[in-house]
Each structure stands twice: as C-alpha cells, then as structure tokens.
Amino acid sequence: MRQILSLPYILLCALAANNAVAQTPELPPVLGITLADIRQATIAFVNGNTIPGVQGADLHIQTDDRQGTHLRSSLGFGADVTLPNSTVGLFWGGALISGTLEESHWFTDDSVPIARLDVDREISGLRAAAGVFAPWNRWSRFRLYYSAVYSELNTQSGLLMYESLPQEVINDLDAIFFTSDVTSLSSSLTAQLEWFHYWGEAKWEVDAKYSSIYTDTRSETSQHLDTWAWSDVAQAELSVTVPSRFRPFSQALQVQMYTQYSDFLGLPKAALGYTYYFETGLIAEWEVNLKPLDLFGLRMVGLKAGYIAGDDVTGYSVGLVLK
Amino acid sequence: MTWRVFTVSLTVLLSLTACVSQTPMPPGQGMLHSSYPIRQLNGEPASPTIRRGAFRVWIPEGPQQFTVRYPTLSGDYDCRFELDVVAGQRYDILHRTLPEPLVVFQWHEQTDLWARRSDPVLPYECEWLSR
Numbered sequence: 001m002r003q004i005l006s007l008p009y010i011l012l013c014a015l016a017a018n019n020a021v022a023q024t025p026e027l028p029p030v031l032g033i034t035l036a037d038i039r040q041a042t043i044a045f046v047n048g049n050t051i052p053g054v055q056g057a058d059l060h061i062q063t064d065d066r067q068g069t070h071l072r073s074s075l076g077f078g079a080d081v082t083l084p085n086s087t088v089g090l091f092w093g094g095a096l097i098s099g100t101l102e103e104s105h106w107f108t109d110d111s112v113p114i115a116r117l118d119v120d121r122e123i124s125g126l127r128a129a130a131g132v133f134a135p136w137n138r139w140s141r142f143r144l145y146y147s148a149v150y151s152e153l154n155t156q157s158g159l160l161m162y163e164s165l166p167q168e169v170i171n172d173l174d175a176i177f178f179t180s181d182v183t184s185l186s187s188s189l190t191a192q193l194e195w196f197h198y199w200g201e202a203k204w205e206v207d208a209k210y211s212s213i214y215t216d217t218r219s220e221t222s223q224h225l226d227t228w229a230w231s232d233v234a235q236a237e238l239s240v241t242v243p244s245r246f247r248p249f250s251q252a253l254q255v256q257m258y259t260q261y262s263d264f265l266g267l268p269k270a271a272l273g274y275t276y277y278f279e280t281g282l283i284a285e286w287e288v289n290l291k292p293l294d295l296f297g298l299r300m301v302g303l304k305a306g307y308i309a310g311d312d313v314t315g316y317s318v319g320l321v322l323k
Numbered sequence: 324m325t326w327r328v329f330t331v332s333l334t335v336l337l338s339l340t341a342c343v344s345q346t347p348m349p350p351g352q353g354m355l356h357s358s359y360p361i362r363q364l365n366g367e368p369a370s371p372t373i374r375r376g377a378f379r380v381w382i383p384e385g386p387q388q389f390t391v392r393y394p395t396l397s398g399d400y401d402c403r404f405e406l407d408v409v410a411g412q413r414y415d416i417l418h419r420t421l422p423e424p425l426v427v428f429q430w431h432e433q434t435d436l437w438a439r440r441s442d443p444v445l446p447y448e449c450e451w452l453s454r
Contacts (some may be wrong), residue, residue: 081376082358082359082376082418083376084360084373084376084377084378085360086394087394087395087396134395134396135393135394135395135396135418136395136396136397137395137396137397137398138393138395138400138423138424138449196420198422203420205420288439289428289439289440289441289443290437290438290439290440291430291437291438291439291440292436292437297417297440299419
C-alpha cells in the first residue's frame with residue numbers, strides 16, 4: 001500500500017472522543033499515515049506560507065493520489081537603514097500573510113481505493129524582521145536578519161470511506177467532519193547575499209537566501225498538534241533588467257526577466273506535495289522614487305507575471321511589486 | 324483577534340507620527356541631505372551635521388562640487404558630484420544599484436504624507452580607496 005501523508009484531524013479527534021483518553025491514539029494502520037506525518041504536514045504548510053522570501057502564488061499540486069490548490073498572498077516591505085559613520089547598517093521589515101489550501105488525498109490498498117480525505121485550510125499571519133546589512137563592495141551586499149511570524153491556521157477535514165475497507169474499520173471511521181485551530185510562532189534566521197553588475201545597459205542581479213526556521217505550534221482542539229520542528233529553505237534568483245524607451249505616466253519603464261528557485265530542504269514530498277519549484281517571469285517596473293510618511297523609500301512600482309513549475313506542482317504568480 | 328488590533332493600531336500610530344516636513348533654509352542656500360558622509364565641498368573639508376541619522380550641510384546656490392564617501396567592508400568609494408544648486412532646494416544623496424554607487428536626487432514635498440525624488444544625477448567619478 002502506498003503511504004500517503006495527509007492531515008486527518010477528524011480521525012484523531014473521533015478516536016480520542018470514543019476512547020475518552022488524554023493521549024491521541026494512532027491512526028488505523030490501513031491508512032498508512034501516522035501522527036508524526038500529520039505534524040510534519042502542518043508545520044510544512046505554515047512555513048510554506050510565512051517564511052521570508054515566499055511570495056504570493058497560485059499553486060496546483062497533481063499526483064496519482066493527491067490533488068490540491070494552494071493560494072498564498074502577502075503584503076510586506078523591507079528597508080535598509082544606514083547609520084552615520086558606520087559601514088554596517090540596519091534592516092527591518094514586515095508582512096501580512098494569508099493563504100488557503102484545498103486538497104484531496106486518495107488512500108489505496110493494493111490499488112483498491114479505500115478512502116478519500118478532503119482538507120481545507122486557511123492561514124493568516126504577521127511577520128516582523130530585523131537585522132543588519134553590510135556592503136562588501138559597490139556590487140555586493142550581505143544581509144543577516146531574524147524574523148518572527150505569528151500565524152493562525154484553521155483546518156476543516158472530511159473523510160469519505162469506500163466500501164472496500166474492512167467492516168470493523170468502517171464502523172469506527174464514518175464520514176466525519178472536524179475543525180481544528182492551530183496557532184503558530186516561527187523564528188527564523190536568514191542569510192542573504194545580493195550581487196549585481198552592469199554589462200552595457202543591462203543590469204544582471206543574483207540574490208541568494210538561506211533560512212533556518214524553528215516553528216512551534218499549539219492547539220486547544222487537537223493535542224497532537226502541540227509540536228515543534230526545525231526547517232531549512234534555500235532560494236536563489238537570477239534576473240536581468242533592461243531599460244525601455246517607453247515612459248508611461250512620464251516615468252521611466254524598465255523590464256526585468258527573472259528566474260527564481262526555491263527548495264524546502266529535507267522536507268518529505270508528501271508533507272506539501274512538492275519540495276522545490278522554479279518561477280520564471282517578467283516584471284514591468286516604473287521608477288517612482290517616493291517617500292511615504294518619511295519612513296522608507298519606495299523606488300519602483302511594478303507589475304509581475306510568472307510561471308511556476310516544480311516536482312508535481314505548477315502555478316503562476318501575478319501581482320503588484322513594490323521595491 | 325488581539326494581534327490584528329495591535330497591527331492596525333501600530334499602523335495608525337506610525338502614520339500619525341511620521342509626517343513629511345520641509346526644513347527651513349537660509350536665503351540663497353540649498354541643502355545636501357545624505358545617508359553617507361559628505362567629505363568635501365568645493366575642495367574644502369565639509370562639516371555636516373547629523374540629524375535623524377542623516378548628514379546635512381548647507382550649500383550655496385549655483386554650480387558646486389562636493390564629495391560623498393560610500394563605505395564598504397573591502398574599501399571606500401569617494402564619489403564626486405557637480406551640481407547646479409537651486410536656493411531652497413533639498414538634495415538627497417542615496418545608494419542605488421546603478422553603475423555608480425551613489426546618486427543625487429531633488430527632493431520635493433508633495434503633501435504632509437509623502438515626498439517625491441526626481442532628476443537623478445550620477446557622480447562624474449568614484450575613486451576607490453582600499454582598506
């Protein structure tokens with residue numbers, strides 16, 4: 001039987017209620033998933049929406065036994081603050097984050113369908129970051145910062161059993177719908193290297209980022225989701241920006257072509273349905289050079305469109321970009 | 324949820340306290356406002372003041388030359404600018420990922436809530452000073 005990682009909170013709480021014990025019992029072996037798999041998937045979903053560098057996207061996961069749609073969005077900023085008479089400066093930033101997931105998992109036993117689990121999730125969170133930066137030379141800059149993320153996750157699951165399941169298991173596991181609420185606090189340390197160079201009028205840029213994240217989750221409705229884990233994410237982006245001769249709204253227009261790679265290091269594929277993806281796209285950006293509220297500078301406003309492809313995941317990213 | 328109330332409250336508070344304001348200038352003078360040290364003004368050592376983390380120096384109107392230092396871990400760049408200064412105008416000196424590390428903008432107060440920078444001027448040379 002193929003082992004499938006999923007999040008059947010309903011099964012766990014139903015079993016706990018029936019047995020009236022403090023400990024959450026393990027899932028029936030016939031489904032091939034464990035409580036540890038559920039915890040891992042929960043934390044993976046939190047990180048997949050909230051870690052630094054993750055941007056808005058519409059992702060579609062498609063495998064033989066799994067199908068899902070993951071929407072995520074964020075509104076955030078980051079600013080470097082120079083200090084007088086110092087080479088090292090300060091970095092600060094923040095973001096509002098939200099995401100939804102709708103997916104279905106099919107459980108089989110020797111290719112015979114046993115059950116289907118439908119999972120709907122919603123997450124919203126707030127991220128704050130602070131750290132330092134320093135330019136190595138005029139072409140490169142290094143940044144090291146700490147991020148804290150508070151998020152709230154709501155999950156609704158429904159399990160549909162097929163007739164092929166042994167009767168004694170069906171008796172315990174009927175079509176049950178259950179809602180669980182999880183709060184999460186993540187702490188991460190991110191190291192980032194930026195480099196750029198001009199060849200003619202074209203500006204080539206490389207942006208590499210590595211984050212190590214500690215995530216702690218709490219739940220009053222699902223005791224097995226009181227857990228924690230370490231995760232690592234690596235991202236790298238290559239882009240080239242060229243000026244155009246167009247000046248819409250009397251502002252210079254630039255076009256940027258980019259390719260970005262994101263890798264959730266060490267994450268089992270079944271936790272999210274994917275472990276890495278590439279995003280390739282275009283950004284049309286206008287130079288505005290504004291300073292709202294005298295707090296930070298807004299250099300560019302742009303429109304972005306990108307295509308995403310990875311291991312069993314595809315999607316697109318369209319939106320407004322503020323630099 | 325309490326964290327949402329906190330977020331909204333913090334945003335409103337920052338908006339009320341961080342307003343754009345124009346600094347009064349002496350007659351016949353403009354102002355250089357820089358995130359980086361202003362080293363020389365027309366060949367003479369400059370004596371900028373520091374206010375809210377930025378260097379400021381008054382500069383007479385007309386054609387002027389000044390030098391601003393961009394520091395890095397491996398060495399510094401002394402960038403030299405030529406600028407036709409207008410009296411009453413503030414000039415912001417910033418770092419940008421351009422062919423030269425520093426650029427001068429004219430700063431315009433649009434409303435109490437935001438300002439705009441325009442007319443970028445690059446330095447005519449940047450001298451590398453290794454450590």
